[in-house]
Amino acid sequence: MEQNSFDAIVVGSGMSGGWAAKELTEKGLKTLVLERGHMVRHPDYPTATKDPWDLPYGNRITQETRRRKYVWSRTGYPTPANEQWFVEDIENPYVEEQPFDWLRAYHVGGRSMHWARQSYRLSPMDFEANGKEGVGVPWPVTYDEIAPWYDKAEIYAGISGSAEGLPQLPDGKFLPPFDLNCVEVDFKQRLEDKLKRKLIIGRVANLTAPLTHNESPQRGTCQSRNMCIRGCPFGGYFSSVSATLPSAERTGNMTLLADKIVYELIYDNDKGKATGVRVLDAKTGAQTDYFAKVIFLCASALGSAYLMLNSVSSRFPNGFGNDSGELGHNIMDHNKPGGSSASVEGYLDVAYTGRRPNGFYIPRYRNVGKDKRGYLRGFGYQGRAARSGFGRFNDSATIGADLKKEFQEPGPWNLGMTAFGEILPYHENHMTLDRSKKDRYGLPLLVVNAVVRENERKMEEDMRNDAAEMLEAAGYKNVKVNSDNYNVGNSIHEMGTARMGADPKKSVLNKYNQVHACKNVFVTDGSFMASSGCQNPSLTYMAFSARAADHAVNELKKGNL
Amino acid sequence: MTDEMLRRREVLRRVAWMLGGAVSAPAALAILQGCSAKEGGDAAAAFKPVFLTGASHMDIVAEVAEIIIPKTETSGAKDAGVPAFIDSVLAAVYPKDAQERFTAGLTEFAAAAAASGKPFLERGPPERVDFVKQSLDEALAGERNPKPFILMARELTLLGFFTSRVGITENMEYVAVPTAYHGCVPLSQMKKHVYWE
DSSP states (O other): GGEEEOOOEEEOSHHHHHHHHHHHHTOOOEEEEEEEOOEEEEEOTTTOOOOOOOOOOOOOOOOOOOOOTTTTTGGTOOOOGGGGGGOGGGOOOOOOOSSOOOOOOOBBBBBGOOOOOOOOOOOOHHHHHHHHEEEEOOOOOOOHHHHHHHHHHHHHHEEEEEOOOBBBBBBOOOOOOOOOOOOHHHHHHHHHHHHHOOOOOBBBBBOSOEEEEEEESSSSOOSOOOOOGGGOTTOOOOOIIIIHHHHHHHTTTTESSEEEHHHHHHHTTTTTTEEEEEEEEEETTEEEEEEEEEEEEEEEEHHHHHHHTTTSSSTTTSSSTTTSTTTTTOOOOOOOOEEEEOOOOOOTEEESOOOOSSSSOOOOOSSSOOOSSSSOOOOOEEEEEEEEGGGGGGGOOOOHHHHHHHTTTTEEEEEEEEEEEEEOOOSSSEEEEEEEEOOTTTEEEEEEEOOOHHHHHHHHHHHHHHHHHHHTTTTTTEEOOOOOOOOOOTTSBOOTTTBOOSSSSTTTTTTTTTTTTEEEEEEGGGGOOOOOOOOOOOHHHHHHHHHHHHHHHHHHTTTOH | OOOHHHHHHHHHHHHHHHHOOOHHHHHHHHHGGGOOOOOSTTTTTOOOSOOOSSTTTTHHHHHHHHSSSOOOOOOOOTTTTHHHHHHHHHHSSOOHHHHHHHHHHHHHHHHHHHHSSGGOOOOOOOHHHHHHHHHHHHHSSSOSSSHHHHHHHHHHHHHHHTTTTHHHHHHHHHHHOOOOOOEEEEEESSSOBBBBO
């Protein structure tokens, strides 16, 4: 029992788990980090420096990979260069009552290994919206309360971006911005002139300059290879493997165990506390209990809610901390109903060098200021302009020496962008466990049922029409707006399953990410989100994880946990 | 190979520098293993198809690929190993319906050539090029969804060629570690007008 006892346990080693581990260990807590997948250590990324001709099949995934990773394959992300980071869906089944893309990464680093690195703050408007509009529960945290933690996360992780002074997208502590390319600058100017809309360079967790601190000597600047998704041996982008876990490791206070599936919280009814976690070894199936004074759940929104729903006791018959009945409910993501593209004439004598791991961002402008629409909230666009490559010859009649000659000049410019829209929290969008169906470890299957509803459908019209309007206002040609079939989860921003709120009857967590009904358990992954905004959420998870860890240590010191 | 080796060593040196010399053995191995990449060269000669096993199928596809991207003063599709590439992609990457469409289209292509004078492989080079051009023109004028055989073959040829070592290094500037992104560069200031991306 003693060797299995720690000050803190962190379940999960991804975006939020890495932050919890770093903060808790730096504050002196002996911390056990449990990861259900395999070990990954910086800078051991097996495909990171492979040349294109070293990748089989022109880097296209095989039918066999599609079969094994059938959920991930819906996204188009897996390739032979990166498929090691995508879970074997076939070995990890779940039940989709409605189509739901549960995109998992079971290895140390989780999805921080291959996130898109877009890093935006939620704004005061986002934190106030639920309360003002009577949607879901009001956020129990104000922007001003979380702002210093955003500062901390940005400074430590290294976020590149430009200060813009936009109320709906607060500025942060930025490293220098990436360049917009020539055509993106053109588009930006035309949007501002004709529609008064802003286009900015993406804010991204890539080091465009050395970090402003020396806590991460293993990280170097971004080399503009744009191969982040494989893992970066230069440490050019932030992941828990490149940054937070090495920081935690250096304290000497972290024990990191891979291949450990946490399936249940141990609750002591007399103490009114969680005392530890039950664990299966992913390889041997051996069962072990680990104990700690404080437990952080950072296993992803569905993963942590699964663990809590699977932890039933006489005190919590409906799942751990689930007095409100909201556990597993209010699943959100970002609605992504289609991309748009256009061809851009001119600019034929200019191009770009290097491969930018980033694009442009059009911040939300709907329902901002005087703009009022027939739906709540808004959306933003992410996109890029580029010169077309060899794909432009797929449907051409040119062959032979002519084709080779034509290829020596870059193709015309194209511009593409995708809208990400806020999804409101709906109690009906939920997950449960089916105890009659078991996975290969004998654990119940997760059942998920979440769809976009009326507000999202209304917003979709603007997301599509505005894209066409902007591309046409810019004078671009061949404007296309796709109508894609979007499954909730596909943006890989699933959240909201254990929302925070001031009222324990309506929420699972308090303002410090503590379970209302069991204060020594914290949930700091996307579970806590009371609303989704339309911004990529990882930076917010970092900020709240750091703040929760700070609170946990203070409360421990005061003897409150 | 020598340049590649030097470049890889440079990558490795930089990584090692940033980590204060502490590159772990597996990482170093992974970085160096890239050196064993096969050359495109004569890959087709010693190669036995796994998908294109029908009579003349492999040979017809190889000739079509070479017509689309011929050897000139620079390498062509065969030099780049495109025929073997196409066979492997058809076998492993294409779903069953696309595989079947490709085979059926290829069979039709061969039959049409035979019916209009001479089997494709028995034609002289200029007649082969004419027949491919004619097939392409017909395909581009007609229904392209699902893609007709000749456009599938064309797409596979382009993919195989422009992801091969010779296709990339002879036709574009390949920079493994660009170090920086410059968003607006006059073509006149670029080493080549097309950079691999």
